[in-house]
Amino acid sequence: MRNPLQEQLLKAGLAKKGKVDQVAREQAKQRQGKGGASAPADKIDAQRLQAEKAERDRAIAAERNAQAHAREIAAQVRQIIDANKVKREGEISYRFNDGEAIHSVLVNETLRTQLAKGALVIARSGENYELLPRAAAAKVRERDASVIVLDHGKPGDDAPAGEEDEFYNQDQFKVPDDLVW
Numbered sequence: 001m002r003n004p005l006q007e008q009l010l011k012a013g014l015a016k017k018g019k020v021d022q023v024a025r026e027q028a029k030q031r032q033g034k035g036g037a038s039a040p041a042d043k044i045d046a047q048r049l050q051a052e053k054a055e056r057d058r059a060i061a062a063e064r065n066a067q068a069h070a071r072e073i074a075a076q077v078r079q080i081i082d083a084n085k086v087k088r089e090g091e092i093s094y095r096f097n098d099g100e101a102i103h104s105v106l107v108n109e110t111l112r113t114q115l116a117k118g119a120l121v122i123a124r125s126g127e128n129y130e131l132l133p134r135a136a137a138a139k140v141r142e143r144d145a146s147v148i149v150l151d152h153g154k155p156g157d158d159a160p161a162g163e164e165d166e167f168y169n170q171d172q173f174k175v176p177d178d179l180v181w
Contacts, residue, residue: 073143081125081147084136086111096122096150098129105129115152122150 006024009015090108094115097103105122107115111131114120121137122129124147132140140147 077140077144077147078125080136080139080143081123081130081132084132085125086120086131086133088131098124098149103129105131107131115150118151118153121148121153123147124149 006015006020010017010020088105088107088111090106090111092107092109092112093104094107094112095102095104111120115122115131119134120131121134123132123137123140129149134153137148137151
């Protein structure tokens with residue numbers, strides 16, 4: 001069965017019947033996949049390219065998932081800080097280090113003593129610093145510990161006792177009970 005264009009060309013005398021039949025056979029061979037040895041090589045290249053594209057797509061998807069997870073963690077931290085921040089008021093400048101720079105926040109006497117005892121913690125919130133209660137700071141620390149700037153918590157709570165502490169806890173270094181200073 002020929003297509004209408006081939007029929008028109010034959011009627012007009014612009015094409016020969018043998019040439020039209022030959023073209024039709026070649027097209028039929030191509031449709032059936034009997035093109036020769038070049039088809040398997042093309043198939044292998046196509047499969048290889050498809051596998052490489054799939055691998056790239058997986059890597060890009062993993063990177064997007066990691067970025068989305070990081071944004072989600074940052075949003076949770078921001079939300080915890082905004083919900084639990086302690087109102088700062090006072091005229092005492094409380095100075096602390098954030099990396100290499102020294103910053104200060106204005107606090108009153110009660111906030112200053114709570115900071116010194118470790119009941120309050122200073123956390124970075126964008127360009128500003130906020131005071132958080134210890135419970136909220138623990139939630140923030142679970143998600144992103146780099147946000148906590150200053151924490152005067154008890155070393156026994158966070159850090160395990162070192163080898164030196166164990167050495168001096170032996171019986172030979174006991175302080176006598178009757179020692180008067």
